[in-house]
Amino acid sequence: MVLDIWKQIKQKQIQPIYLVYGTESFLINETKQLLIGNILDDEELDFNLSVYDLEETALEEALEDAETLPFIGEKRLVILQNPVFLTSEKSKKAEHNVSKLEAYIKEPAPYTVLVFLAPYEKLDERKKVTKELKRNAVVAEAKRLTEPELKKWIKERAVQNSVEFSEGAIELMLTLAGTNLSMLTSEVDKLALYAGKGSRIEADVVDKLVSRSLEQNIFNLVEKVVHRKIGDALIIYHDLLKQNEEPLKILSIIAGQFRLIYQVKELTRKGYGQQQAAGILKVHPFRVKLAAGQARYFSEQELAEIMGMLADGDYQMKTGGLKKELIIEMILFKLNHA
Structure with missing residues (x-):
C-alpha cells in the first residue's frame, strides 16, 4: 500500500528505484510530490529533476538521464510516467528498449532515484521487466482506500493541520464529501483553517461548512x-x-x-x-x-x-x-x- 512507504520517505530512507501503480491518481501525485520534496532542495530542482512521459519519450532517453551525474547536490531524481510497457497494452507512439531497463534495474546508478508512476489497475506479471521491478524496486499500490483507511486519512490530515476531528465529524465528513481523496483533503484543510489550530471539530461544523457535490x-x-x-x-x-x-x-x-x-x-x-x-x-x-x-x-x-x-x-x-x-x-x- 502506498501509504506504507510515505513514512520511510519522510524519514529520508530513500531507495534507488520506486514503482507506484494503481488507479488512485491523488495518491500517485502525493507520492511524487513527497519524493521531490524529500530528495531535492529548491535550488536543485532545475538541475536534478527530470520528468518523462513514456507515451511520448523513448525509455532509453530517460535512462541516459538517470545515468548522468547530478549537476549540483548528491542526487538526481528521474520520474517516468505512464510506463505502458509494464502492462499488456502496447505503446502507441514511443518505442522502448526494455532490455536496457532490465540491465539498469540490476545495477542502478547510486546517485539517481528512478521512479515509475503507473496509473494502471494491473501490471502484466508475465513480463520479465515487471518481475525484475517487483523484485528490486520499492513497490506500492495506489488503490482506493477502504472506509477505515479513509477515516485514518482524515485523522492524519487533521493532525497535519493541528486540529482534531471527533468520530461523528469524521463519519459525517465521509457521508457528505464522499470518498474522493482530493475533495476530502480540500475539505479537511478548509475546516482546519476555519476552526484554527488546536481546535476540535464536531459534526455540526462539518454539516455547516462541507461542500456537497x-x-x-x-x-x-x-x-x-x-x-x-x-x-x-x-x-x-x-x-x-x-x-x-x-x-x-x-x-x-x-x-x-x-x-x-x-x-x-x-x-x-x-x-x-x-x-x-x-x-x-x-x-x-x-x-x-x-x-x-x-x-x-x-x-x-x-x-x-x-x-x-x-x-x-x-x-x-x-x-x-x-x-x-x-x-x-x-x-x-x-x-x-x-
Missing part, C-alpha cells in the same frame, strides 16, 4: 424520501434547480441511487458482504454501506416499482410530455407514498 445532494434527497420527509426532499430539489442543475441529470442520479439500493438489497439477500458487493458493482464499499442502510426501508417489489416509475419519468422528459421540473416533483410525491 450534486451526487451528495441527491443522496440526501433520497435519504429524505427514505424517511418519508417529502417537504425536506422538495427543498433540496428546489435548491438544485436554483443552482441551474438540469432536471434530466438530477433524475438520472436519483435513478442511479435507487438502482444501487436495489442491487445492494439483492446481493445482500444472496449472502454477499459489503466488500464483495462493492467489487461486483464497481463502487466504493462505503457507498454500499450507505445504500444497504437505505435498502432496509424498501421491499424488493417496492424498489422494482420505483425503478419503473423513474424510467417512465425519464421517458416523459425526453419526449416532452410534461414540464421537466414538474415531472420530478410528481415522482417525489409518488415516492413519498411508495
